[in-house]
């Protein structure tokens with residue numbers, strides 16, 4: 001397979017920039033953009049009849065699944081169990097008959113995810129997978145495949161595969177909500193419109209590059225970074241931290257903002273930047289109070305928000321990265337981009353091997 005970097009310095013940079021296009025391409029498989037309707041899907045189970053959904057995956061794919069839990073539960077009132085595949089496979093989980101399992105993987109070959117999938121097959125529940133590689137083992141062994149169309153992802157740090165996974169999972173959650181009658185027809189139409197808007201908003205996020213490079217220049221000087229978020233921005237904070245540690249080797253942790261006072265607040269001082277992912281949503285004010293706790297201890301806040309959030313955050317942030325107004329459903333897709341860019345440029349400033357970070361493999365096919 002021959003893929004080149006085009007005009008980009010690294011595959012990671014190229015893959016970050018491809019996102020508006022590949023998200024659009026992926027969504028087009030699930031949605032009719034012009035008609036504002038779903039495309040038919042061949043389903044081995046009926047969302048309306050499910051009691052539970054069990055999700056399992058590793059790394060970034062796991063974090064996409066964790067965001068999915070918020071979506072399925074909030075929109076479709078469908079309870080979701082989710083676990084990291086290396087834990088899932090050995091935990092002797094009781095799987096109820098009314099459950100279906102969903103596995104998320106770019107490669108479709110990750111050993112622990114594949115073992116978890118086989119465990120569910122053996123237990124006799126329907127197995128679905130969101131995979132990027134159509135010819136992969138997971139795709140072959142699933143009852144149904146929900147493909148992402150990210151194209152080949154060469155950079156070891158997953159970027160475009162992640163946002164395409166989110167696009168697919170968001171579509172499935174909205175569809176499940178429609179099937180379960182937990183949203184009205186108007187709400188369903190609105191969710192479809194919001195999904196259709198994701199590629200455009202992702203494109204606008206890319207325009208923040210200059211500002212993000214400047215912030216990355218600061219990050220390249222530090223040893224530790226804390227990422228905070230609530231709701232779907234909590235898994236996203238963990239994804240931001242994972243990206244940064246993978247490519248820059250800077251120690252980073254993602255935490256639920258509300259957990260700050262239960263431990264990590266002890267770390268706050270002027271040397272550790274705190275990146276807060278907080279669009280103006282239902283929990284914004286709660287996150288602002290966490291930012292106040294950080295500010296009161298001399299912490300340097302880097303706030304990633306929207307216009308309204310920037311205007312209403314009653315805290316002095318060291319930097320504020322302002323994204324376009326984004327509907328709740330697709331916010332994780334759009335907010336992933338500045339986090340990826342921050343990690344990328346920090347790594348570039350530090351001179352690490354961005355596409356092939358030390359000690360990492362693109363797909364972990366052994367335990």
Ligand code: AGP
Pocket residue numbers: 058059060061104105106107108109110113156157158159243246362363364
């Ligand atoms: C992400 O940047 C990682 N390199 C890693 O966590 C990855 O997402 C994980 O290994 C899962 O891979 P998969 O999607 O191919 O299953």
